[in-house]
Amino acid sequence: MKNIILTLKIFAVVLLLTSCSDSFLDVNEDPNNPISVTPDLMLPVAQGYSAFAQERDRGQNTIGNLFMYNWSQSDGFSWYEDEFTYDVTPSFYQQIFNYAYTNVLKQYTAMENLEGGEYSYYQAIAKIMKAYQFQILVDTYGDIPYSEALQRGGNPTPKYDKAEDIYADLIVQLDAAIDLIKTAPSLDVAVLQPGAGDDMMFDGNMTTWIKFANTVKLRVLVRQSDLAAKTDYIKTELSKITAEGSGFMTTNATVNLGYVDEQDRQNPKWAGYGKQPAGGNNTLTNDATCATDFILSYLQNSGDGLRLDRIYEKPASGHLGVKQGELNYDIPVVDQWVPAKVSNIGPGILKSFAQDAVLLTASEAYFNQAEAVFKGLMPGDAKVLYEKGIEASFVYLGLTATNASDYYSRNANLVGWDASANKIQAIITQKWIALNGIDAIQSWFDYTRTGYPANLPISATASSSERPVRLAYPASEITSNSGNLPAQPNAFTSKIFWAN
Amino acid sequence: MNVNYTSNEAVVKEITEGVNEITVTSNGSVGIFAVVGEAFPQVKATSYVRDPQGRVVINPANGNPVQGPIKNLGKTTPDYIVGLTSTFRWKALSLSTTFDYRTGHVYYEQGSDAMEFTGRSIESVSSNRQDFVVPNSVIETSPGVFVENTNIPVTGGRQDYWTNTYNNIKENYIKDATAFKMREIAFMYELPRTLLQNRPISSLRFGLVGRNLITVLPSENRFSDPEFNNTNSNAVGIGGYFQSPPTRSIGFNINIEF
Numbered sequence: 001m002k003n004i005i006l007t008l009k010i011f012a013v014v015l016l017l018t019s020c021s022d023s024f025l026d027v028n029e030d031p032n033n034p035i036s037v038t039p040d041l042m043l044p045v046a047q048g049y050s051a052f053a054q055e056r057d058r059g060q061n062t063i064g065n066l067f068m069y070n071w072s073q074s075d076g077f078s079w080y081e082d083e084f085t086y087d088v089t090p091s092f093y094q095q096i097f098n099y100a101y102t103n104v105l106k107q108y109t110a111m112e113n114l115e116g117g118e119y120s121y122y123q124a125i126a127k128i129m130k131a132y133q134f135q136i137l138v139d140t141y142g143d144i145p146y147s148e149a150l151q152r153g154g155n156p157t158p159k160y161d162k163a164e165d166i167y168a169d170l171i172v173q174l175d176a177a178i179d180l181i182k183t184a185p186s187l188d189v190a191v192l193q194p195g196a197g198d199d200m201m202f203d204g205n206m207t208t209w210i211k212f213a214n215t216v217k218l219r220v221l222v223r224q225s226d227l228a229a230k231t232d233y234i235k236t237e238l239s240k241i242t243a244e245g246s247g248f249m250t251t252n253a254t255v256n257l258g259y260v261d262e263q264d265r266q267n268p269k270w271a272g273y274g275k276q277p278a279g280g281n282n283t284l285t286n287d288a289t290c291a292t293d294f295i296l297s298y299l300q301n302s303g304d305g306l307r308l309d310r311i312y313e314k315p316a317s318g319h320l321g322v323k324q325g326e327l328n329y330d331i332p333v334v335d336q337w338v339p340a341k342v343s344n345i346g347p348g349i350l351k352s353f354a355q356d357a358v359l360l361t362a363s364e365a366y367f368n369q370a371e372a373v374f375k376g377l378m379p380g381d382a383k384v385l386y387e388k389g390i391e392a393s394f395v396y397l398g399l400t401a402t403n404a405s406d407y408y409s410r411n412a413n414l415v416g417w418d419a420s421a422n423k424i425q426a427i428i429t430q431k432w433i434a435l436n437g438i439d440a441i442q443s444w445f446d447y448t449r450t451g452y453p454a455n456l457p458i459s460a461t462a463s464s465s466e467r468p469v470r471l472a473y474p475a476s477e478i479t480s481n482s483g484n485l486p487a488q489p490n491a492f493t494s495k496i497f498w499a500n
Numbered sequence: 501m502n503v504n505y506t507s508n509e510a511v512v513k514e515i516t517e518g519v520n521e522i523t524v525t526s527n528g529s530v531g532i533f534a535v536v537g538e539a540f541p542q543v544k545a546t547s548y549v550r551d552p553q554g555r556v557v558i559n560p561a562n563g564n565p566v567q568g569p570i571k572n573l574g575k576t577t578p579d580y581i582v583g584l585t586s587t588f589r590w591k592a593l594s595l596s597t598t599f600d601y602r603t604g605h606v607y608y609e610q611g612s613d614a615m616e617f618t619g620r621s622i623e624s625v626s627s628n629r630q631d632f633v634v635p636n637s638v639i640e641t642s643p644g645v646f647v648e649n650t651n652i653p654v655t656g657g658r659q660d661y662w663t664n665t666y667n668n669i670k671e672n673y674i675k676d677a678t679a680f681k682m683r684e685i686a687f688m689y690e691l692p693r694t695l696l697q698n699r700p701i702s703s704l705r706f707g708l709v710g711r712n713l714i715t716v717l718p719s720e721n722r723f724s725d726p727e728f729n730n731t732n733s734n735a736v737g738i739g740g741y742f743q744s745p746p747t748r749s750i751g752f753n754i755n756i757e758f
Contacts, residue, residue, distance in 0.1 A: 078617070081656075081664035089567050089668070091528035091546065157518040327656050461655055463559050475528040475570055479521045479544075 039122035040198035046107035047200040051255035051357030057272030064440030072322040075329040075337040077288035084325040084459040088491035094474035109150040120184040127177035128213045131170045139445045210246040222368045238378040249365045254356035266353040274350045287339035293321035310348025310397035325460030348397030349437035363392035363434040383417040393434035428452035449499045469495045504583035510540045525735040530670040532735045539575035545670035547571045551646040556637045562655040564665045573674045576737025579604025603678040610740030611723045613673040624662040631657035677726035682714035703757040710750045
């Protein structure tokens with residue numbers, strides 16, 4: 001008996017000793033707050049941020065639709081008055097700047113900074129997506145923090161780089177990204193391959209990533225194509241894209257995180273402008289947002305009735321729009337512009353809670369090519385590209401290629417290629433229709449650059465006879481980076497460099 | 501009787517190199533900041549642009565005031581607090597009171613902001629919902645040259661001017677946070693100890709206690725008790741409606757000692 005007890009005691013001591021392994025009592029590692037993450041966990045988060053920046057309620061797409069006279073406000077809402085007065089102050093749409101740096105670019109930068117050849121594909125994706133986002137920021141704000149930005153605690157007050165210099169570096173970064181993708185297979189390390197589980201845009205298809213990089217390059221180059229001094233540079237860069245051989249996007253570049261019909265898990269545009277989860281009511285913003293009178297009659301008068309019914313909802317009483325900046329909704333008829341009677345955002349734009357978030361449309365890729373070809377910057381057939389752009393728009397909205405050809409075959413100015421006296425005007429005007437409700441901020445940049453579409457009305461309550469050409473630097477920069485912040489440029493006259 | 505005087509001065513000396521200002525909380529239009537060389541915490545908000553005489557500069561295109569940048573509008577902790585506690589006793593009765601007075605600070609009153617936006621403010625009907633010429637306003641005809649505006653009315657006086665133009669200038673809602681308060685008044689009766697001899701209780705008092713019965717606020721702050729802050733963080737000075745309103749309480753109090 002004594003021996004048994006002794007044995008048990010020894011056993012217990014041994015048990016205690018052996019169970020004290022290194023990790024068992026080590027409380028310094030918190031499994032809920034990992035100190036390092038793998039890139040397959042970083043990428044979907046970053047792409048979700050990109051989608052949100054673009055499609056959120058009052059995001060990049062919103063400001064484009066309001067400045068480009070696509071959207072107005074129904075009766076009963078005080079929703080877009082700041083936009084209608086062109087109230088470009090440091091708090092106006094500051095989220096475009098703040099969210100881009102604190103979420104989108106921060107996340108991609110962390111991915112870009114991973115060290116080692118095995119991360120080549122992720123580093124390349126990070127560079128491409130950063131270039132995509134930085135271009136939107138430059139187009140919106142001009143000079144911005146770039147070369148010293150995103151070092152977090154390393155430099156809380158980054159300097160502002162010249163917009164033009166940033167543009168030049170975007171091309172360099174995109175080339176570097178393509179290079180990373182191309183050399184990855186020949187590295188002597190096993191390169192981590194993004195896949196359908198973590199790449200929410202292209203399922204890890206690196207050829208599509210090169211096409212997307214080329215398409216972003218095209219966007220950067222075409223934007224500068226009215227600067228005579230840049231012509232040779234643009235030609236050289238475009239010929240590099242041709243030589244590279246992967247070509248441009250022929251489909252929309254979209255993000256889909258696997259959206260479901262639950263709170264905070266819907267597509268961001270649907271969450272803002274569509275319906276509440278689980279078959280709920282329209283969001284308030286859905287009711288508040290409607291067509292302008294101008295856009296409805298423009299589409300009707302140009303024989304574009306099919307797209308009209310997809311871009312804007314058609315109430316039982318017929319299409320009805322409201323001018324921007326209406327001050328008295330009850331004249332001449334009370335309740336004439338209530339949400340049920342006006343054309344709200346249509347079924348071709350708001351498809352479902354699970355729809356893809358669109359970062360760059362195929363139609364825009366075609367229109368940008370058409371512009372480059374027409375200006376003699378690269379070889380090709382501008383007419384074919386122009387018509388493909390229109391076709392891509394029809395298809396996105398849920399119509400067919402035949403519908404598209406019926407439309408663009410008509411002998412009408414700014415519709416048919418041959419019938420259009422001013423081809424650039426036709427391209428930009430068609431791009432404006434194609435990006436309506438989808439990526440309208442690009443149309444705003446085009447408007448500043450080209451002045452098309454022509455005769456676009458300004459809001460009735462506008463504080464200026466011109467629409468804004470840029471946004472003001474946000475309040476956060478005035479507060480925390482005042483030493484570097486340039487003087488606020490005039491939002492109505494101080495155009496971004498590519499428009500001068 | 502006891503009089504208390506407290507004064508506390510906190511000034512931001514430095515933050516880090518190259519940074520003169522840091523945001524404690526901000527929505528871009530109004531917020532609480534630490535600003536080097538200024539008292540902490542500092543409230544900053546979107547403001548009017550004014551000429552050297554202090555007149556409001558308007559945009560001649562629509563008659564609306566030009567919205568200026570966010571600027572320092574004052575500190576949110578008081579210059580001083582004077583407290584007065586007194587106790588009067590007469591036989592077994594006692595009357596004790598606690599008062600205090602604090603002044604020299606401001607706060608951002610969200611309630612007044614929300615009432616403007618929802619059309620429930622006195623200001624929003626001050627011109628009978630018609631367009632009007634902003635009193636004491638000027639037009640900047642060329643840089644530094646200001647001409648009095650006598651004829652250009654605001655745009656959207658029916659609604660939009662109040663819900664947006666005026667409402668966007670948060671300077672309108674920075675209110676004087678001065679307050680005089682009677683925090684507590686207690687009227688108590690203590691049972692004579694002789695009655696408690698040979699009992700397990702050593703003292704027994706009971707009476708009425710009223711808390712927060714009187715609050716005197718300046719006339720511009722007809723909205724809320726400035727003391728009720730939204731958070732208990734460093735972001736002192738943003739209050740109004742995310743907190744339940746302060747209440748008066750009157751209670752009966754029994755105090756037994758063993």
